[in-house]
Amino acid sequence: MRIVKSKIVLLLLMGLTVAFLCPSPAVGQDVSFTAEVSSNTVTLGSSVQLTLTVNGVTNLGDMQLPPLESFDVQYIGPSTHVSIVNGKYYSSKSFSYSLLPQKTGKFIIQPFNVTINGANYSTNPIELEVVDAATTQPNQVQPDGVSLKDKINLVLRVPKKEVYINEALPVKVMMLVNTLSVRDIRYPEINNIGFIAGNYGQPKQYQQVINGVRYDIVEFDTVVYPTRTGELMLGPAKLECNLLVKSTAQRSLGGLFNDDFFNVLFDQAEKRPMTLESEPVTINVLNLPEDGKPDDFSGAVGQFDFDVNASPIEVRVGDPITLRMNVRGRGNLKAIELPDFSEGQDFKVYKPIIKEEEASKSLEQVILPKSETIKEVPAVNFSYFDPELGKYQTITKGPIAVHVTPGELGQTYNVVDSLTLVQPQEEKLGEDIVFIKNNLGTLVSIGQPVYKNPIYYFMVLLCFGLWVWGVGHFKWTHRLATDKAYARKLLAPKQAKKDLLLARQELAHGNIKEFYDHLFKALQGYLANKFHLSAGIVSAAVVKERLTDQAHAKTVEAIGRIFEECESVRYAGASYSAEAMQESLHETEKAIDYLERNVK
C-alpha cells in the first residue's frame, strides 16, 4: 500500500488561507472539517470527486489543492449549504475537486488540516483503490503499476537515426489510446530546431495490436529535412486533446441516464484537457561526402528520376522550341535546382518557368535556334546524392535531334508573345481545394427558414386540426352506429321539427284532425326518441314518471294538456278554434325546446 504524502506545505497553505479570511462560525453550531470521496474504488481513466466540507463557517475563500502524487487534481468549485432546523441555524461550505488517477494501486489520502479562528481541524484519512478498467472482474488478478501512460501515449517514430544533410526524413507522430475516449485531438507540434518541417497530411486513424494490447491509433505523418550536421534533437512532440472522463460523482438524474448513450446526447461526460508529450529522438546528421561529387551537383538529396524533352523539333531559325525538364522522386524538392540551360552561340534562351508539385518539379524554358546549322539540343545532366546508396548519381538526357530550316530573309528571331513568357515564378500545385460551383443551386431568403415561417406553423396547426376533427368525427359516427339510445336522442328534435312543419301546414289549410294528428305524432315521437321508449307507450303519465323534478312541472303539465287536446279531437271529435290550435302548436314547440335545453 502506497501512501499519498499530503504535504505540510499544503496544510499550511490551507490553514493560512482560512485563517487570513477570519471566518466567523455560525452561532450555536460547532465547527468541523470533513473530507469525502464520491467512491472509494475508481477505474483508471475515470475521475473521483473529493469534497472538503467546513461545517459552521461559510465565508471562506477558495481552497486550491497543490498537485497530489498519483492524481491529477482539478478544482471544480465551492458550494454553500444553509438550513434552519428546529430554530437552529446550520451552515456549511464545501470545496469540490476532481481527481484523475495516474496509476493503479491502493492509496491513502492523508488528512487535510485547516486553522479556523486559531483552532486546528483535520479530516480523516481516505482510502482509495484505483483499478484497471480492463481487469475489473472479481476473479482477475490486478496487474500492479498500470499507469495512465499505458492507456494513452504519444510516440515519435523515425525510420532511421542517421541521415545526410537535406535528406528527407519521414516522421510519424502516433497517438496510442487503449480503452479510453478522447475528443478534440489537435495536430501535434514537434520541437524541430535544425530541421525544416513539411506540412502534415490528413491524419490516419486505425487499430493495431501492440504487445497483445489493442490500441486505437491516430497517426500524423510529416517529413523533416535536417539543415545542419551533427547530433540534432528531434522532438519532443506535444499534442493537445481532451480525455473523456467518466465521473463517479453522484448524478441527480440517477443511474438510468448515467450511460454512454445519454452522455453523448446531453454531453454529460467530463472533458479533461491533456497535453501528451513524446520522448525526443536524437538524429545524427552527416555531411555529404566530397568524394565523387559532380561539378554540377546543386544539393539534391534523395532518389530521383529525370526526364528532358523538346518540342517542336522541326523549326525555322528564330522559332521557339520549348524545352521541358522534369524531376520526380523522394527528396526535398524545394532545395533542388534544375539544370540551367544557359545562352550560348547556338541558342537564345529565355528565363525558365518552374512548377512544383507534391512529388515532382518541372521546368519549361523557351530556346530559339540562331542558325540552320544546329542539329541538336545538347544533352542535359542532373546530379543528386542517393542516401540509400551513399553516393552521387548523374542522369544524362539528350542530346535531342532537331531540324532547323532557314528563316525568312532578314529575320533573326521571332518576337515571342509576352503572354507566353511570364516572369519565372514557382507555382504551387498538388493538393488543393475543389473548384467553384457554376450554378447557384437552390436560392433561399436569408433568415427565413421554414421553421420560423408563420405559414409553416399555420399549416402544421391546420393538419393537427384536421386530425383532431377526423378522430372526433370517427368517434361520433361510431357512437351513432353502436349506441341506439344516443342516436335516437340526437335525432329526436330533427324528427319533431319535420312533424311540426307538417302540423303547421295543416293548420294553415284549416284541417283540424290532420293538424292534431301531426302534433300528436311530433310530441309522441320526440318523447319516445328522447327517452328511448317505444312510441306506443308514451303518454302524459309516462312523461310525469320520467320528469319528477319540480322544475319541470310546468312543462309536464303543458305536455299533459296537449296530449288531452289531441285525444279529444282524434277520438271524441272535439273542435277547437284556430287561435287555440296555434296556441297548442306554440306550446308543443316550447315544451320540446325546454326539454332539449334542460333534460339530458
Add this chain to the structure above:
Amino acid sequence: MKKIIFLTLIFCGLLASTAGAEISKEESISRFVQGNLSYKEGNYERAIEQYEAVLQGGKTSGFLYFNLANAYYRQGHLGKAILNYERAKRLIPRDSDLNFNYQYVRSKANLFEGQIGTSFWQQAIEQHVDFYSLEEMVYALTAALLAMGIIHLLSLYQRWPKRVKNFMVGSLSLVVLIFFAGLVIQLNREGSSAVVLSKSDAKFEPRQDSTTHYKLPEGVKVKVLKKDGAWVKVQRSDGKLGWMPQENIEEI
C-alpha cells in the same frame, strides 16, 4: 366581402414591402455569374464583392457560400473561408466537394479535432445529425408526423386490425422520435456557434490588459455565450470559457 378584399390588399402590401428589401432572383444569378468570372480570372476580391452583394440582397444558397469560401481561401483568409464552409454545410451537408474543401482548409489552418473511443450509438447519432440540414430535419419530422396522422385516421376509418395499426403507428413514432432527437441535437450544436476570424487570445475578463486564459487559432469553432460591448464570452470545445474581442469572431 369588402373586409376580405381589404385584408388581402394589406397582406399583399406587406409581402411587397418585405420583397422590396431583397434583390431579384435574376440579379442574384447575374452577380453570382460575375463573381464566378472574376474568380476564374483570379480577381478574388471582386468575386467576394459580387458574392457578398447577393448575400446583402437577402438571398443565399449552399453553392454561393461554397464559392465565397473558396474565394476567401484563395485570398488567404482561412477563418472567413471556414466560416462560409460552415454556413454552406448548413444548407448542403452532403456535398462531397464541400466536405473535402472544408477538411482541406481546416487542415491548412492546423485544425484537426479527431476523436477516439466513439461508441456505435455515438457514431450513428453523429452520422444521422450530419446527414441532414436543419431544414431537412424539420421537413422530415413534419412529413413523419403527417404520415402518422394519416395512417392513424386510415386505420380508424378502414377498420384495420389492431396489430397492423399498432405496427404502422409504432414504426412512424420511432421515425418521429429519431428526427426529433436529431433536430434537438442539431439546434443545440448550431445554437450561437461562431468561427474565430483571426488568431486571438481568450482572456479571463473583457479587458485588453486581462490575463490570457488560452489561445484561439484562426478558423476554430466556438460557442458564443454572452456579449458585453466590444467583447464576447466564448466557450471552447473542451468547455473552457474566455472573453475575446467581437471583431475577431463571426457567428455562423
